Amino acid sequence: MCKVRLASFAILAATLLVGVRAWAAASDADFVKAAASGGMLEVDLGRFAATHASDPAVRAFGQRMVSDHSKANQELISVAQRQGLTVPSQLEAADLAKLHQLSKLRGAAFDKAYMDAMVKDHEKDVAEFRAQAGRQKSDVDRWAAKTLPTLEEHLSQAKAVAERVARNDSVQRIREKGPDDRRPDPTEPDLPTRI
Numbered sequence: 001m002c003k004v005r006l007a008s009f010a011i012l013a014a015t016l017l018v019g020v021r022a023w024a025a026a027s028d029a030d031f032v033k034a035a036a037s038g039g040m041l042e043v044d045l046g047r048f049a050a051t052h053a054s055d056p057a058v059r060a061f062g063q064r065m066v067s068d069h070s071k072a073n074q075e076l077i078s079v080a081q082r083q084g085l086t087v088p089s090q091l092e093a094a095d096l097a098k099l100h101q102l103s104k105l106r107g108a109a110f111d112k113a114y115m116d117a118m119v120k121d122h123e124k125d126v127a128e129f130r131a132q133a134g135r136q137k138s139d140v141d142r143w144a145a146k147t148l149p150t151l152e153e154h155l156s157q158a159k160a161v162a163e164r165v166a167r168n169d170s171v172q173r174i175r176e177k178g179p180d181d182r183r184p185d186p187t188e189p190d191l192p193t194r195i
Contacts, residue, residue, distance in 0.1 A: 010144045016165060028140040031132050032080045035144075037078065037092040038125060043070040044091075048103050049114050054166060058111045061118070068154070072147050079143045108168070115162035122155035 042065045049062025080087045091099065098117065105113055126148070133145035 013190075027135075028083060028138055029085050031128070031144070032076065032140060033088055034092070034128070035076055036073065036080075036087045037095045039069045039073040040123065041089055041095040042121075043189065044099055045102060045114065045117075049110075052106065053111050053114065054107045055111045055161075055165055057164055058115060061115070061157060061161050064157070065154070066119075068083075068150055072150070075147075077144060079139045083139055085140070108124045108165075112162075115158060115165050118158040119155070119162050122144050122151060122158050125151050126155055 022112065034146055046065030046069065047060040050059050050066060053059045053062060077087050090096075102114055102117060129144045129148045129151055132147050135141040136145065
């Protein structure tokens with residue numbers, strides 16, 4: 001009777017272990033798929049920004065995205081292959097739609113939309129990479145932990161450049177208004193022109 005229980009326990013433990021490994025592999029596979037598509041999007045949008053942005057800070061940010069994400073994408077491919085995971089070679093539908101949407105814009109409109117997207121994307125990326133890195137059970141987890149500080153730098157830089165773009169946009173709007181277009185503020189009291 002004791003041998004039967006022991007055998008049943010061994011089978012149960014083996015089944016649970018296989019299930020946990022399968023769950024971890026599925027989780028790693030999903031993460032790799034999303035990270036690869038996101039990385040390719042960063043490279044494609046970065047290339048576009050480096051050549052089409054009107055603000056030099058946006059062009060420089062775009063070039064950094066090309067450099068850093070190209071390197072990270074190559075590392076991800078290597079790590080994923082070691083784990084037997086497939087890395088997609090094309091953008092996911094949502095990322096492809098974002099690329100098409102942003103690549104239609106030009107000048108200051110592109111700068112603002114691109115930097116807003118970069119802030120949102122990197123906030124999401126940092127959260128996802130932090131969660132993956134916290135597991136520390138696979139090479140993919142360790143790669144996420146290694147890549148996380150770079151993504152945090154990207155987020156910080158994206159926020160700074162986005163603020164710069166917003167300030168420049170506000171200044172440009174004031175300049176475009178001109179002195180003759182300024183309307184009196186209805187909340188301000190009328191001041192006499194002569195004393």
